[in-house]
Amino acid sequence: MLKKKIKIEKVYYSIGEVADLFEVNASLIRFWEKEFDILKPMKNKKGNRLFTQKDLDNLRIIYHLVKERGFTLQGAKDKLRDNKEDIVNNVEAIDSLNRIKGFLLEIKEQM
Numbered sequence: 001m002l003k004k005k006i007k008i009e010k011v012y013y014s015i016g017e018v019a020d021l022f023e024v025n026a027s028l029i030r031f032w033e034k035e036f037d038i039l040k041p042m043k044n045k046k047g048n049r050l051f052t053q054k055d056l057d058n059l060r061i062i063y064h065l066v067k068e069r070g071f072t073l074q075g076a077k078d079k080l081r082d083n084k085e086d087i088v089n090n091v092e093a094i095d096s097l098n099r100i101k102g103f104l105l106e107i108k109e110q111m
Contacts, residue, residue, distance in 0.1 A: 015051070018055075032066075061088060062080075
């Protein structure tokens with residue numbers, strides 16, 4: 001599960017910020033960028049990666065497949081190629097259920 005909720009706060013996120021959001025090393029983000037076609041962060045003049053909200057959404061899908069569901073990289077690539085829409089819907093449903101669970105736990109604590 002992610003450490004923080006991904007909120008649309010900024011237009012661009014640094015690789016360090018992205019790594020913190022997903023609780024992984026920046027090197028893993030760079031590795032996934034090479035492995036998955038759907039990750040295409042912009043680079044500034046210095047060569048620093050700048051991730052948009054779309055990149056974060058795609059990383060969330062990759063994170064879900066690889067870290068939460070245990071897919072191999074090739075398995076995740078195949079799943080994305082064959083069935084990206086279903087995966088997106090699944091990830092959104094899981095995120096929604098986790099928000100509801102958090103809300104219900106807060107209510108339980110207040111009782």
